[in-house]
Amino acid sequence: MSNKGIRNLFIFGSIFFFVIFIGLTIDTMKKVDKRAPKITEEVDAGKKLWHKYDCIGCHTILGNGSYYAPDLTKITVNKPEGYLEKFLVNPRKVKPNAAMPVLGITPEEAKKIVAFLDWVSKVDTNGWPPKPVLARYRVPQIPGATVYEKYNCKACHMINGVGGTSGPDLTHVGSRKPDPEWHKKHIRDPQSVVSDSAMPPFPQISDEELNQLVDYLITLK
């Protein structure tokens, strides 16, 4: 190739890739705006409280923070109304062994913090943080385990290392709580047997499902 040819290749090549670069940048900028919902006043107030109580001294969020306590990026997903507010005001009251201290958060502050956490959980993070590898374990093919899946008990409970940590680990619940009648009352209306329980009631569960679910729970020894 002549010198002139090389120069033209350089100039037009540069222009070509520069145009692609600008196009991709514009495309990304358009998407970035849609990746997070609107910031309301409550969300903004919650973010300030997040700093005031130095939550990041123990937790991570969107990749930043400390590894002492669980990541909170998607913590509001699957949590029933009111649960996290109660937890923030007094963790031990809803979770007897909670390691998170009482920070002196008022119920009004808790609402704002949860609004902030809820906003964070709606940010499109392209699937981050990844689910633990264990989460791909297979559900045993017994009716009670299917009911357990259907009502999403695992949002709060862990069995064999899979599930949430808001409620107690159920891997050996059958040894602790062998009485089926206790479980039936507890699942329909937790506060009827555990005053102050933060577990939501499941009045919608049918009698047949309830029997299958309880049969399953008491086998977990």
Ligand code: HEC
């Ligand atoms: C929002 C979170 C949440 C969900 C969803 C939830 N639980 Fe719970 N669960 C808790 C909390 C908090 C406790 C501790 C207080 C209590 O004993 O009621 C608990 C306690 C329990 C206990 C007693 C464990 C023990 O060692 O004393 C059992 C059994 C149980 N849950 C089963 C279930 C089943 C079955 C489901 C699904 C139908 C379910 N939970 C859904 C939060 C939840």
Ligand code: HEC
């Ligand atoms: C001293 C460390 C510490 C600080 C500070 C702290 N946390 Fe926690 N937090 C924990 C630990 C540990 C857990 C894990 C659950 C447990 O054992 O209490 C937790 C759990 C949680 C959970 C999960 C509850 C559940 O049931 O899944 C939320 C939400 C939470 N913290 C929010 C906050 C917010 C918001 C702040 C700041 C206002 C905060 N934390 C400050 C230690 C801390």
